[in-house]
Amino acid sequence: MSENQSPFAKKLTKREYEAEVAKTRDERMKWFADAKFGMFVHYGPYAVAGMHEWYLALSASSNEQYEREVTQKFHPKKGCAYEWAKLASEAGCKYMVMVTRHHDGYSMWDSDCNPYNVVKYGHDYDVVAEFVDACRKYNMRIGLYHSIIDWHYPDCGESARDFDARVRFIKYHRDMLTELLTRYGKIDMLWYDMCYPFTGENLDFVATNSLVRTLQPDIIINPRSGLEEDIDTPEEHLNPNGKQKYWEACMTFNGLSWGYVDSEEVAGYSYTPQRIIKMMAETADRNGNLLLNIGPAPDGSVPADAVKPLRTVGEWLKVNGAAIYGASKPLDMWVPNGRTTLKKNNMLYVIQLITPVLGYLPVNGVGAPVKKVRCLTDGKEYQFTQEGTKLTILDVAHGHVDKIAGVTVFEITCGEPFGKFQRAVPPALAATLREEV
Ligand code: GLC
Numbered sequence: 355m356s357e358n359q360s361p362f363a364k365k366l367t368k369r370e371y372e373a374e375v376a377k378t379r380d381e382r383m384k385w386f387a388d389a390k391f392g393m394f395v396h397y398g399p400y401a402v403a404g405m406h407e408w409y410l411a412l413s414a415s416s417n418e419q420y421e422r423e424v425t426q427k428f429h430p431k432k433g434c435a436y437e438w439a440k441l442a443s444e445a446g447c448k449y450m451v452m453v454t455r456h457h458d459g460y461s462m463w464d465s466d467c468n469p470y471n472v473v474k475y476g477h478d479y480d481v482v483a484e485f486v487d488a489c490r491k492y493n494m495r496i497g498l499y500h501s502i503i504d505w506h507y508p509d510c511g512e513s514a515r516d517f518d519a520r521v522r523f524i525k526y527h528r529d530m531l532t533e534l535l536t537r538y539g540k541i542d543m544l545w546y547d548m549c550y551p552f553t554g555e556n557l558d559f560v561a562t563n564s565l566v567r568t569l570q571p572d573i574i575i576n577p578r579s580g581l582e583e584d585i586d587t588p589e590e591h592l593n594p595n596g597k598q599k600y601w602e603a604c605m606t607f608n609g610l611s612w613g614y615v616d617s618e619e620v621a622g623y624s625y626t627p628q629r630i631i632k633m634m635a636e637t638a639d640r641n642g643n644l645l646l647n648i649g650p651a652p653d654g655s656v657p658a659d660a661v662k663p664l665r666t667v668g669e670w671l672k673v674n675g676a677a678i679y680g681a682s683k684p685l686d687m688w689v690p691n692g693r694t695t696l697k698k699n700n701m702l703y704v705i706q707l708i709t710p711v712l713g714y715l716p717v718n719g720v721g722a723p724v725k726k727v728r729c730l731t732d733g734k735e736y737q738f739t740q741e742g743t744k745l746t747i748l749d750v751a752h753g754h755v756d757k758i759a760g761v762t763v764f765e766i767t768c769g770e771p772f773g774k775f776q777r778a779v780p781p782a783l784a785a786t787l788r789e790e791v
Contacts, residue, residue, distance in 0.1 A: 360568040361374050362564035363564075363568050365564075367560070368555065368560050371560045372581060375575075375582070375583060375584070376582075379584055382572055382573075382574060382584065383574065383585075385448075386449075386495075386602075387600060387641075388448075388680045389449050389495065389643060390634065390638050390644065390678050390679055390680075391445075391446060391447050391448060391643065391644050391646070391671075391678065392447050392450060392497070392645045392646070393438065393442040393445065393447045393451070393645070393647075393648060394450075394451050394453075394612075394648070395438050395451070395452045395648055395649075395650065396456070396613050396647055396648075396649045397452070397613075397614075397649070397650045398453060398456050398460055399427075399428040399458060400456065400458060400614075401428070401613055401650060401651060401652045402423075403423075403424050403613075404613075404652070405613075405615065406615070407453075407458075407611065407612045407613030407649070410424075410457075410458050411505065420458065425475065427652070428460075428652065429652070429653065430479055430481055430653065431653045432479050432484070433484075433654075434650060434654025434655060435481060435485040435488040436484070436488045437654070437655060438452075438485075438488065438648065438656060439488035439491065439494055441648075441656050441661065442492065442494055442664075443493065443494065444664065444665050444668045445665065445668040445671075446667060446670075446672070446675060447646075448495060449489075449494050449543070450485075450495075450496065450497060451543060451545045451645060452482065452485045452499060453499040453501075454482050454498050454499060454534060455468070455504075455530070456499075456501050456613075457501045457505055457547075457548060458505055458506060459501075459505055460472070460506070461530070462481040462482050462485075463480050463481065463482035463533070463537075464480045465533055466529075466533065467529035467530055467533065468507075470506050470507075481654075482498070482538065483537075486538040486539065486541075495543065496540070496541050496543070497542060497543035497544070497545050497574075498541055499545040499547060500530070500534070500547070501546075501547050502548050502579060503548045503552075507523070507526060509522045509523040509526065510523055513552070514551065514552075520556070520557070524558055524562070527562060528562055531544075531562065531569075532569065535566060535569040535573075540570070540572070541573060542572070543573065543575075543576075544566055544570075544575045544576070545578075545587075546576055546577075546578040549578060552580070553580045554580025555580070559580055562579070563583070576602075577598075584600060585601055586598035587602055587603075588602075588603045589603075589604050590604075590609070592636050592637055592640075592644075594642055599641075600642075601643070602642060602643040603633070603637050603642060603643070603645065604645040604647065605633065605645070607646065607649070607657070607659070608620045608623040608624045608625070608659070609623055610623055612647050612649055613649045614652065614657060617651070617657045617658040617659040621659045624659040624660065624663070627663045627666035627759045628707070628759055630644075630646065630664070630667050631705075631761050632761075633646075635678070635693035635705040635707075635761075636693055639684070639685055639693040639694055639695055640684045641683060648664075666758060667759070669758045670756070673730060673731060673758065674705075676697075676730060676763075676765065677695055677703035677705050677763045677765070680697055680698070681695035681697060681703075682696060683696045685719075685775050686719070686776050687719035687720070687776065687777050688718040688719060688777040689704055689716070690708075690716065691706070691707045691708035692704050692705055692708075692715075692717075693705045693707075694717075694719075694775075696775060700722065700768040700769070701765060701767060702720065702768055702775070703730075703763055703765055704764040704766065705761060705762075705763050706761065706762045707760075709750060709754065710752060713748075713749065713750065714747060714749070714750055715747040715764070716744065716745070716746055717746070717766070718777050718778060719743050719777040720766070720768070720775065721743055721772065721773035721775040722768035722769060722772045722773060722775075723768065723769045724738060725768065726766070726767040727747050727765070727766050727767075728767075729762065729763070729764050730764070731755045731756040731762045732755050736748060736749065736764065737749060743775075743776070744778065
């Protein structure tokens with residue numbers, strides 16, 4: 355489609371824009387819906403401070419002090435994006451999102467419109483260019499994060515009061531986005547952050563995002579520019595807001611910071627493979643994605659506390675990935691200490707975190723006749739009984755069958771008729787249980 359044939363080439367109202375975006379959404383979201391697991395990368399000068407990516411604001415530093423103490427000491431080492439992408443691939447991720455410019459305003463590419471950037475600050479290194487190349491090398495879909503607020507750009511603050519400043523600020527975003535979306539080939543996702551205290555309307559994101567969609571017709575956009583876009587992005591929790599069909603939970607690796615914090619110091623707060631698998635199973639169970647962050651060290655190397663857990667998750671996914679990738683429907687079933695996912699081809703998966711001591715595993719809410727139960731972890735078939743929607747998998751030994759992470763997966767082949775997969779509660783209990791238990 356040429357740029358002027360795009361439905362976004364003409365001036366649209368917010369309503370028209372959102373309706374146009376909704377029309378083609380399902381088509382655009384196919385890869386995302388199957389992907390289920392992505393890696394977020396927060397890397398920028400703030401890594402030098404090693405406390406938090408908001409260091410500039412939280413320490414009440416002036417831009418001059420930050421530049422002197424932090425930015426001037428930031429020396430990314432060439433090749434680091436390949437390390438991130440290699441780890442993402444080993445972990446079983448299908449896409450990556452890189453922070454190209456955080457709220458501190460420092461661009462990680464050779465920008466002509468933002469001189470506060472990695473190349474103009476003395477490094478012969480366009481990190482975004484390398485990141486895009488690394489994603490292609492390791493077969494990752496490519497996401498670029500773009501902060502709307504900018505603590506370094508004077509017109510950002512002024513925009514609240516001064517109309518001319520706001521016009522310049524809007525243009526600044528369009529120019530930066532044009533660079534990002536025309537210099538590096540196909541980009542799959544634009545990940546906005548922090549429109550506050552502005553709104554999508556007063557920064558005219560209808561026109562900006564129309565431009566984005568003419569430059570990259572298949573791009574997925576998140577809703578953080580204040581418009582209704584393609585996904586919902588719960589942050590640091592796993593609950594979608596229920597308004598959007600597609601969603602992605604973004605999570606730090608340690609509950610403390612998106613930017614680098616000392617790996618040894620933070621290790622006790624960092625996720626284990628089991629907890630990552632549990633989060634992934636939980637998001638997949640609700641038909642969402644998990645976007646798990648790493649905050650590389652000042653030189654760009656992967657934080658040590660993330661390496662082993664992520665590799666272990668990747669090992670686990672090699673054996674059990676069928677339960678995660680391509681899950682296609684949110685489920686409302688009950689399995690004690692397990693999670694369930696369902697595939698388009700009538701395959702149900704039970705991801706079992708704790709194995710039973712009673713010798714069998716109850717699966718509550720199977721809305722179809724079961725034909726076969728197989729354990730992905732040991733490759734064996736299991737006997738079962740089924741009464742209505744209650745399935746019982748027999749002879750399940752206590753203890754972890756799975757030696758990689760201790761999470762066992764049963765694959766259940768369902769036949770027709772294919773009904774509702776929904777927890778069933780004995781009538782005597784129903785009255786005492788709240789709906790959302
Ligand atoms: C927030 C924070 C930010 C982080 C982002 C990730 O909005 O401002 O530091 O980059 O969330 O989702």
